Amino acid sequence: MEFSHVPVLLRETIRLLNIRSDGIYLDATVGGGGHSFEIASRLNAGEGGRLICLDQDREAVEAAAKRLEPFGGMVTLIHDNFGNMGKQMSGLGISALDGILMDLGVSSFQLDYAERGFSYLDSAPLDMRMNRENPLTAKEIVNTYEKEELERIFREYGEERFAGRIAGEIVKRRSGKPVTDTIELRDIVEEAIPGRVRRSEHHPAKRVFQALRIEVNNELGILTDVLDEAVELLKPGGRLAIITFHSLEDRIVKQGMKRNELPCICPKEFPVCTCGRVSRGKVVTRKPVTAGEEELNSNPRSRSAKLRVFEKNGNS
Numbered sequence: 001m002e003f004s005h006v007p008v009l010l011r012e013t014i015r016l017l018n019i020r021s022d023g024i025y026l027d028a029t030v031g032g033g034g035h036s037f038e039i040a041s042r043l044n045a046g047e048g049g050r051l052i053c054l055d056q057d058r059e060a061v062e063a064a065a066k067r068l069e070p071f072g073g074m075v076t077l078i079h080d081n082f083g084n085m086g087k088q089m090s091g092l093g094i095s096a097l098d099g100i101l102m103d104l105g106v107s108s109f110q111l112d113y114a115e116r117g118f119s120y121l122d123s124a125p126l127d128m129r130m131n132r133e134n135p136l137t138a139k140e141i142v143n144t145y146e147k148e149e150l151e152r153i154f155r156e157y158g159e160e161r162f163a164g165r166i167a168g169e170i171v172k173r174r175s176g177k178p179v180t181d182t183i184e185l186r187d188i189v190e191e192a193i194p195g196r197v198r199r200s201e202h203h204p205a206k207r208v209f210q211a212l213r214i215e216v217n218n219e220l221g222i223l224t225d226v227l228d229e230a231v232e233l234l235k236p237g238g239r240l241a242i243i244t245f246h247s248l249e250d251r252i253v254k255q256g257m258k259r260n261e262l263p264c265i266c267p268k269e270f271p272v273c274t275c276g277r278v279s280r281g282k283v284v285t286r287k288p289v290t291a292g293e294e295e296l297n298s299n300p301r302s303r304s305a306k307l308r309v310f311e312k313n314g315n316s
Contacts, residue, residue: 007034008302009243012289013101014038016309017241022047023098026089026233028082030055033064035101036075045074054088056081056131056217081131083222086229096235103243104223105305106130106213118213120186120205126179128209128216138212142185143178147171157220157248158211166192166208182209210246220248227256231280234312239284241309250288250306257283257310284309 007013013035019025021044027036030053043049051074055061061079068075078088082102089097106118117127117138126139145153147167154163169192170179179185186205193204214220230240240257244250263277288306295302 006299006301007031007038007103008105008295008299008305009289009291009307010035010038012307013241013243014042016284016289016307017099017101017239019043020049020098022049024048024050024052024094024096025099026052026054026085026097026101028054028085028100028102028230029104030064030077031057031060031103031105033067035103036064036068039099039101040068040071040075043071043074045072049074051075052089052092052094053077054080054082054085058132081222083226085226086233089233096238097233098235098238100230100233100238100240101243102230102241104219104249105243105245105301114182117182118209120182120203120209123181123183126182126185126212128213130217134217136216138216139178139180141212141215142170143174143180153215154208154211156211157214158207159247160207160211162193162197168192185209214248220252223249223252224256227253228260231260231310231312234281236312236314239309239311241307243305243307245304245306250308253308254288257308260310279313281310281312284311 017025017039019039019042021042023043025039025043027039030036033053036051036053040051043051051071053064053068053075055064056079058079061077065077068077076092080088114122114124117124126137126142128138129136141153150167150170151163154160154166160166166189169188173179173188179188185208189205189208197204234240242253244253260280261283263279264273264275265277266273266275285308288308291302291305
């Protein structure tokens with residue numbers, strides 16, 4: 001199956017990155033290369049323009065390499081997690097970037113290719129690894145984590161109100177034989193929750209699958225750890241653009257950008273700041289940018305996408 005991913009908020013992202021033809025940019029989650037293609041199209045190799053692309057999914061890197069082939073040596077592709085962006089830039093001798101893009105969504109390929117185990121719509125092994133070289137899979141989590149830990153994951157990462165009931169049902173079912181298939185897990189979730197909830201707008205397994213995917217790939221932990229480093233990597237005036245797809249990611253991004261804009265940790269009752277922390281820039285998007293009607297009609301998966309952008313201070 002061909003790797004595909006429809007880039008969401010493409011026009012808005014490219015506009016807000018404020019791309020310079022001589023700039024050096026990082027697409028930290030290249031996916032199928034949709035955003036990267038538009039970034040590279042605006043760069044001039046003769047002026048020093050350059051694009052670095054990372055992705056932890058090897059198939060994504062291979063697909064992006066084909067799509068970005070017309071740009072030749074101006075584009076560098078690396079198989080790695082965006083959490084290692086600082087190490088990778090150092091290895092390339094790049095000390096600062098004009099812009100960084102992080103599209104945190106699961107690609108259309110990963111969702112639609114049943115073998116990857118991200119979807120509850122088709123029978124597949126419980127996998128959910130974005131980097132298939134990592135050892136931890138959803139199958140291992142479902143079959144080895146204690147009930148309390150499963151409940152925590154479903155509640156914190158899936159915001160699932162029936163987390164305890166679902167975790168209990170999983171533990172009960174796996175005592176007979178391991179739970180190994182996506183449809184099998186979907187059926188367990190359905191049986192664990194009240195009938196009225198099963199008939200709600202979203203499939204009841206959606207939140208559980210999201211929670212497992214986040215745990216397998218340590219998505220929130222990596223995002224939290226890398227935000228300040230991403231800002232540090234920017235040149236003065238450089239921009240960080242992040243697209244999120246659920247409230248947990250968006251909250252981390254919103255708080256991280258605010259922390260870099262308003263870093264003071266002095267108690268509110270202090271008349272003046274004494275901590276000495278200096279703002280590193282400003283949030284460009286006071287409210288997150290969301291998809292317009294045209295994009296929603298052509299790409300329903302853009303419905304939950306939110307774009308936030310931070311610009312580093314010119315004197316930083």
